[in-house]
Amino acid sequence: MGDLLQQDQWRIIDQSVVGKHFNALYSFGMDDTLCASVGGGTAPPTARSWVHHNTVVLGIQDTKLPFLADGLHYLNSQGYEVIVRNSGGLAVVLDEGVLNITLVFPEKEKGIDINRGYDAMWQLIKELFADFPDEIEAREIVGSYCPGSYDLSIGGKKFAGISQRRLRFGVAVQIYLCVNGSGSARAEVIEQFYSISKKQADTKYEYPIINPNVMASLTELLQIDLTVQDVMLRLLNVLKRKSNHIYMGELTAEEARLFEAYYSRVTERNDKIMEELY
Template structure:
């Protein structure tokens, strides 16, 4: 974990908190934002940056999800449940975002040696373990079979997944991204995606193996820790831990140099979604 710890130690940590922007903050904007930050941090325009964000009633699909044989029916089902949807530009499969899910991104410069992919994952795992160390619960990083968007760095307590990590690499910058199910029902979120896959795939045999979701293997942190956590509670924990790793820790926004970068990458995200789904409007 020493290498992961060294990534948390930065001369500067800028924090961009977008966790309270509400229903009008689109997930398309979020992914454009992380791409812009990867470019600015990776090329030395900006220091290491942490970003927090919350999206309401949004399903973030993976690239493979966009190839489901009956995708249009699945998307209609999501709309009937009050969800919007996008296709993300980092790895993984579909995840549920709502007002009880906090997303965190650590945007880091690769510098001369580069950042091994597992090192990026370990850094986020270490951060989350420190955020909840006072509960004295073991947080494991391993694949939880039956979860949505399964991967080797699913974070779980007692075999129940509450978070998933992905990475995005661009222009010598790395964005390590995590969703944390803070409150609400983890199994209800999983049930929604179980129905989505059932409708979108039906009985068609596909080359890609889509997850066979078992809702009872997923839970929120509030359910697992036995306390009523809010997004604000977890944000405070996040900021407190991150602050320990930098002498210069401050809240910020995009700089003048980063704003045109965001506009450019945001437009690319929109165009990519229109191409892949053909159903998302600007």
């Protein structure tokens, strides 16, 4: 099958600083754009890093909560912007201590099995922190927000979650890494959101019962002061070992044109959903 991380070249688009000034919908438009260009063969495999200011990203299932308007008002009162993403999963927290990484691969003739995409990201994170003795596991952490079979944890405490987006023969594997700050404090925000939005109502969908004690940041788990830029340096070093050529890049002119269309699409979709919710 080969190592997906091993590519002839990696383009790096680092938006871990500038992304703080953009709405998080920007990132979903970016990843759709990269899926189209990398999948279409007009751009090489790309790793994009991004950080956004206080934002709670909801999944479509979250929009079905019976008292969602109350939950949204709570999140706004806590200083969070709220958006709805165009992929699966449930609510997650983004802030300046959370680094998001997207790896975008071309899905060639044999395709990339969904687990293979998840495994590639898991492998990347293990290599990023290979100098620590702690085992990084991939399994569902019950009580975490946005739980899934590829929750990444150390000692039973989750610090990251992985998702995938597939579009036009491109595969975007996305991870949020809680680098620093309090993982349990972030979980408490989502715990309150679900408590307020669901109350005691019976619902068609199952929502997680959050236990803040099962979530932590890498700074807490590894017991070192870790910054987003520290992790970026580790990322660059790993991808440098995995390729013949690595370079820092931006969108090409053609990608910039694509981005306008994809960003407009995700923004209009989000605005329509939000109008219905408030």
